Amino acid sequence: MDDILVLDYDDTILPTTYLKEQFSVEELFDDSPPPEMLDNLQDNIIKVLDSLRHFRICILTNSGNRWIPLTCSKMLPRVWEWITEKNIPIYEAKVRYESYYTDPTTWKQYTLRDAMVNISRVGRIFSFGDSEHDMKAVQNMAEEIGCDYRLFPFPVHSSKEELVRHWEFVHTHLREEVL
Ligand SMILES: [Mg+2]
Numbered sequence: 001m002d003d004i005l006v007l008d009y010d011d012t013i014l015p016t017t018y019l020k021e022q023f024s025v026e027e028l029f030d031d032s033p034p035p036e037m038l039d040n041l042q043d044n045i046i047k048v049l050d051s052l053r054h055f056r057i058c059i060l061t062n063s064g065n066r067w068i069p070l071t072c073s074k075m076l077p078r079v080w081e082w083i084t085e086k087n088i089p090i091y092e093a094k095v096r097y098e099s100y101y102t103d104p105t106t107w108k109q110y111t112l113r114d115a116m117v118n119i120s121r122v123g124r125i126f127s128f129g130d131s132e133h134d135m136k137a138v139q140n141m142a143e144e145i146g147c148d149y150r151l152f153p154f155p156v157h158s159s160k161e162e163l164v165r166h167w168e169f170v171h172t173h174l175r176e177e178v179l
Helices: 016-022 039-051 066-074 076-087 094-095 104-115 134-143 160-178
Strands: 002-007 056-061 091-093 123-129 148-153
Touching: 002 134, 016 056, 016 160, 039 076, 039 134, 056 066, 056 094, 066 076, 091 094, 091 104, 091 134, 104 134, 123 134, 134 148
Parallel strands: 002 056, 002 123, 056 091, 123 148
Antiparallel strands: none
């Protein structure tokens, strides 16, 4: 029985909205040194991911064009190291399905279904994300296959500090109620 953690990226792992307000997009992935150290955020993300290392973890995003490898390796290098060391797959839902459907929930739901095709028995699916479609896609998939799910909605367009606090909150919540 496999438990699955589905992670959104923008405004969930990376404080994308905040960073785009502070810096040019190029500064978020060019070769120059990172414009800001996000050490507390990296610490908290890694703490949570470590506590869920027995889950099958995947990143499910509507971004494309190597946005995640480029920005994560630059802005959150220790998180990127964790992701690559653990071979965490990155699924680009919009890239896969936008020619066929218009709804972002459908892109993520169908991509998640593709990602789970080789998993015979699913225990629980957890969803971390800041968008309604992050929650709805996991809920729809879980109901489709009849497994449990837990939704962890993140604040929308959160500041860097809010995101740091929210990962800390998730860590506490997981320890107390889930694991
Ligand atoms: Mg997002």
